[in-house]
Amino acid sequence: xxxxxxxxxxxxxxxxxxxxxxxxxxxxxxxxxxxxxxxxxxxxxxxxxxxxxxxxxxxxxxxxxxxxxxxxxxxxxxxxxxxxxxxxxxxxxxxxxxxxxxxxxxxxxxxxxxxxxxxxxxxxxxxxxxxxxxxxxxxxxxxxxxxxxxxxxxxxxxxxxxxxxxxxxxxxxxxxxxxxxxxxxxxxxxxxxxxxxxxxxxxxxxxxxxxxxxxxxxxxxxxxxxxxxxxxxxxxxxxxxxxxxxxxxxxxxxxxxxxxxxxxxxxxxxxxxxxxxxxxxxxxxxxxxxxxxxxxxxxxxxxxxxxxxxxxxxxxxxxxxxxxxxxxxxxxxxxxxxxxxxxxxxxxxxxxxxxxxxxxxxxxxxxxxxxxxxxxxxxxxxxxxxxxxxxxxxxxxxxxxxxx
Ligand SMILES: [Zn+2]
Numbered sequence: 001x002x003x004x005x006x007x008x009x010x011x012x013x014x015x016x017x018x019x020x021x022x023x024x025x026x027x028x029x030x031x032x033x034x035x036x037x038x039x040x041x042x043x044x045x046x047x048x049x050x051x052x053x054x055x056x057x058x059x060x061x062x063x064x065x066x067x068x069x070x071x072x073x074x075x076x077x078x079x080x081x082x083x084x085x086x087x088x089x090x091x092x093x094x095x096x097x098x099x100x101x102x103x104x105x106x107x108x109x110x111x112x113x114x115x116x117x118x119x120x121x122x123x124x125x126x127x128x129x130x131x132x133x134x135x136x137x138x139x140x141x142x143x144x145x146x147x148x149x150x151x152x153x154x155x156x157x158x159x160x161x162x163x164x165x166x167x168x169x170x171x172x173x174x175x176x177x178x179x180x181x182x183x184x185x186x187x188x189x190x191x192x193x194x195x196x197x198x199x200x201x202x203x204x205x206x207x208x209x210x211x212x213x214x215x216x217x218x219x220x221x222x223x224x225x226x227x228x229x230x231x232x233x234x235x236x237x238x239x240x241x242x243x244x245x246x247x248x249x250x251x252x253x254x255x256x257x258x259x260x261x262x263x264x265x266x267x268x269x270x271x272x273x274x275x276x277x278x279x280x281x282x283x284x285x286x287x288x289x290x291x292x293x294x295x296x297x298x299x300x301x302x303x304x305x306x307x308x309x310x311x312x313x314x315x316x317x318x319x320x321x322x323x324x325x326x327x328x329x330x331x332x333x334x335x336x337x338x339x340x341x342x343x344x345x346x347x348x349x350x351x352x353x354x355x356x357x358x359x360x361x362x363x364x365x366x367x368x369x370x371x372x373x374x375x376x377x378x379x380x381x382x383x384x385x386x387x388x389x390x391x392x393x394x395x396x397x398x399x400x401x402x403x404x
Contacts, residue, residue: 001017001020001029002017003016003017006029006031009061009063010029010060010061010068010070010092010100010102011060011061011092011100011101011102011105012029012031012060012070012092012100012102013091013092014033014034014037014091015031015032015033015034015072015091015092016031016032016033016034017029017030017031018030018031018032025066025067026066026067026068026069027063027066027067027068027069028057028068028069028071029060029068029069029070029071030071030072031070031071031072032072032073033072033075033088038050038075038077038088039088039089040077040079040081040082040084040086041077041084041086041087041088041089042079042082042084042086043079043081043082043084045079045080045081045082047079047080047081048077048078048079048080049077049078049080050075050076050077051075051076051077051078051085052075052076053073053074053075053076054073054074054076054087055071055072055073055074056071056072056073056074057069057070057071057098058070058071058090058092058093058097058098058099058100058103059098059099059100059103059125060099060100060102060103061100061102061103061106062123067123067124070092070100072090074087074088074090075087075088076088099129099133104133104137107119107123107125107130107133107134108133108134108137110122110123111130111133111134111137112397116130116131116134117130131384131387134387135384135386135387135390138387138390138391138393138394139390141394142390142393142394143390144196145177145178145179145180145393146200147179147196147197147200147202148200148201148202149172149174149202150172150174150179150197150200150202150204151174151202151203151204151205151206152172152173152174152204152205152206152207152208152358152360153170153171153172153173153179153204153206153207153208154170154171154173154207154208154209154231154360154361154362154363154364154365155168155169155170155171155190155207155208155209155215155219155362156168156169156171156209156210156231156362156365156369157169157185157186157189158365158369158372160372160373160376161376165183165184166183166184166185166189167181167182167183167184167185167189167372168180168181168182168183168184168185168186168189168190169181169365169368169392170190170193171362171364171365171368173208173360173364175396176364176396177393177395177396178368178392178393178395178396179393180192180193180196181389181392181393185214186212186214187214187215187217187218190215190218194218194222197222198222204223204225204226205226205227205358206226206227206228206229206354206357206358206360207219207223207226207227207228207229208229208230208231208358208360208361208362209228209229209230209231209362210230210231210234210235210362211230211234211235211238211344211348211351216228216351227354227357227358228350228351228354229351229354229355229358229360229361230348230351230352230354230355231361231362231363232310232311232355232361232363233361233362233363233366234362235307235345235352236304236307236308238341238344239304239307239341240270240271240304242300242337242338242341243270243271243300243301243304244267244270244271245337246296246297246300246335246337246338247263247266247267247270247297249337250263250294250296250297251263251264259293262289262290262293262294263290263294263297265286265290266286266287266290269283269286269287269290270287270297270301273305273308274305287301296333296335299333299335299338300333300335300337300338303326303329303330303333303338306326307326309322310322310323310326310352311355313356315356316353316356316357319352319353319355319356320353323345323346323349323352323353326342326345327342327345327346330342368392368395371395372392372395375388375391375392375395376388
């Protein structure tokens, strides 16, 4: 094998090719370090004396489906300049690794469109090794995400079940990259983020969050110049919860089994958007009938359906008027739950209207959320928390589809 092939195929340069042999379906390329290339690993001196040699192998990139190993007797040398006795450094592999750098690059390339499980099967390596290579690459790349370019961000927390409970995420809305992941929720979880953000000198223009007081005051404290935009999906979800609460209350107050049955049957229909009602299941008719029997519920339902139009107004002024009008109607309904909700909206008015200057939401985090749950289901999550966190940072550049 020529020196050139050794280099271009296997990334091994500066070593002399000795022989190739085939064992158990593997190709083993034996190389050696020319005597004149021996250097002291400590001071770099060429005045060294070879003490002993250790036979070592490194996995390299395969030829087709055939695994390839580079094999070499690694000399341990004694330096005549500084007295150090140490093994010489290997140019084609990192210390303490049993694979070459070119193999590592190859695995990383494969990992951009295959999962670690696929890669480990394809290359016949352990899942741990594929993961380890990935982890080291992700650490190099994402250990400290760059925040300087951030302009518009979304903040949200997601619930990952009993074991991990909550994690809080910050998403760069312009690139789709997760720029901060932290276990826990609320204002405390964000503290390290504010610190890093301040150090980065980023100029944040707008932040999308839900209406929770924790996020609200945290953003006001740390980014007083940024526009705070309350996420439309969280607001609609909150109103849906109010509707469920109202239905439950009406159910308790309903007299006779007939009144109760009607309310029971429409539990989920109330939460659907009108255009999503299923005609084949007669959902429109069932909902209408129930609403006719329950005036308060009908009022609440139509108000809910109407609030979505807040985000479809012509401009800021129209939206301003719409919000006032909607809240006035909610107040006039005399339904306590709706009146309270209207007060909440009015208390968050500027954050609602800010949408007309910065039409952003935490919606993109919803997609990230789903991907994280898939990652978690694939057992990345509980084996190695650090890797899980790094994988979240790299989600936006994963080219393969994550499927359950
Ligand atoms: Zn030396």
